[in-house]
Amino acid sequence: MSEKLSMMDIANELGLSTATISRVINNKGGYSKNTEEKVLEYIKDKGYTPNNSAKCLRTNQSSIIGIIVPDITNEFFAKIIRVINNFFLQYKYSIFICDSNEDGEREEKHMIELIEKNVDGIIYISGQTEVRSISEKHSIPIVYIDRRPDKAEILIQSDNEMGGYLATKELIDKGCKRIVLLRDERAVSPIRNRRKGYLRALKEHDINYMAELEVLTTPYYESAKDKMTDFYRTKIEFDGIFATNDMMALGSIHSMEELGLKVPMDVKVVGFDNISISSFSNPPITTIAQDMDKLGELAAETLLKLLNKETIQEKNITVPVVLNVRKSTYR
């Protein structure tokens, strides 16, 4: 209880100066074994904790890393956060998580918040197509994951093109000829690249791209389901669906089932992300697995290098993806 202890209190109590206390706490050396013990013991006994604000004000180093994510509720992002958190824990950095709720305005507010908090660096997973320039006025190291804003300096992302390719190829290999691309309507870079992979796979197998097979939706279960139901009613023929994320894939599967079609017999489906639902659903969904651990780890490592003023040669790191074949594409 009572008031929080300060170094001054300790110094007075022990007949030392704050300088010495500070030295011991940060073990900078230059004090006797005896003083060290005295100080350490006192601290432990009374439960002293340094005042981070004062420290930060003085040193201009907060030892805090900010992370901006579009949706903390999304397992994909939550996993990345966890990895980053674990990584920085060893280096005595704290993580400040900002959930932007897929809202661009809020992202900017969080950006300001992070600057006010004097964070030493930022890992930025943007929900937006373009990131505004606040960051330019302040020279904080930023590493981007997944979404590429126009002026991203350093970007870690999955090999989305390859993912799109593998997903589409899987459908083609399993006999699909008319493959719906059920995609996030936002033209963010991962989606653009997945689409490129889709196109490449079609081309390689001499299947013509048909614009009417491209269905746009917000990236959620409900809207994907509704959109596929609408699409089905247009009577445009199709025998496969490549959805740009797993929740959308699941939505499309449930839509098919409600319409009386069987997955994978009548329609085959591939998703993207490999969130846990994809393996627990019925049928389990064939999907492109992103390596969240690697994504987070690389972002963290890169940011750490930046913080240590090391130079980064690879400003654009791509993490491989893997096709997980499950029941939704069985023959």
Add this chain to the structure above:
Amino acid sequence: MSEKLSMMDIANELGLSTATISRVINNKGGYSKNTEEKVLEYIKDKGYTPNNSAKCLRTNQSSIIGIIVPDITNEFFAKIIRVINNFFLQYKYSIFICDSNEDGEREEKHMIELIEKNVDGIIYISGQTEVRSISEKHSIPIVYIDRRPDKAEILIQSDNEMGGYLATKELIDKGCKRIVLLRDERAVSPIRNRRKGYLRALKEHDINYMAELEVLTTPYYESAKDKMTDFYRTKIEFDGIFATNDMMALGSIHSMEELGLKVPMDVKVVGFDNISISSFSNPPITTIAQDMDKLGELAAETLLKLLNKETIQEKNITVPVVLNVRKSTYR
């Protein structure tokens, strides 16, 4: 770029004092319309952001709320975080999230971290049975959610007893006589209470409690699945399973299926939490829905009251739960 602007810079540039700048920024009144405009414009133009460390050092108010959660990757906790975050956003508080990874030691470290950061208050979802006493040495308002540590002052929790009761009653109503309690092996308070509800439902329906029908496991999919498979091999008869969370329920369903039993025909299953997987799995799982929104909201409101030095009469708030009947308990 360049160095961060300070109030001093602005004051010099505009021929004012830092006091005036400060007053304008915090709109404390007592300045001319003219100065106000000048200052505000300058700030906007140059992109000044106050230094939170300095402010905090001076005022002893960080405007930060700390949240300690056992697992950020768990949808249940993620949803609560989101609600709390949204709530405090309106009140100009930032949220500092600490993921303890269900690790007691780390919880304590986070506690210290939060104190160092001078957080104004803490919302604490502990993974541990008992919370150590660090918090006692520092008088920070704490609101607990879900898990009750021994000395919790203020606790917000679901009506776990009722949940256990409703879950068990549902199984009994659907004809089950020998109901397995597949429970988290840790004796944390929500689990104890769910168990109490289980016992009450049995008693009310004149079914004897049988210790051999109580199966303990860690609260994850894999271990629950394995434990149920082991249990099945003991040949102890059972026709229903009440699992204390949804992932465990799902694990038990998959175990049953691998063993050749049909859910809900041969065995009926009820889970707890109502995470999204429970509605997307096959079969969809009957479960007890916790009201995460309410839980988070109440915790946030209560903490805010504490911060404003209002007195709390209700130190123990219970949030109702609801039974969601789905396919896993159809007759």
Add this chain to the structure above:
DNA sequence: CTGAAAGCGCTAACAG
């Protein structure tokens, strides 16, 4: 090995 003292950026009491 240790201490004195300045100063990080801000707020608030006081003075005008």
Add this chain to the structure above:
DNA sequence: CTGTTAGCGCTTTCAG
């Protein structure tokens, strides 16, 4: 309506 000033708790330079 505005300025002066002290000081929050810490680190660091300089002096001893």
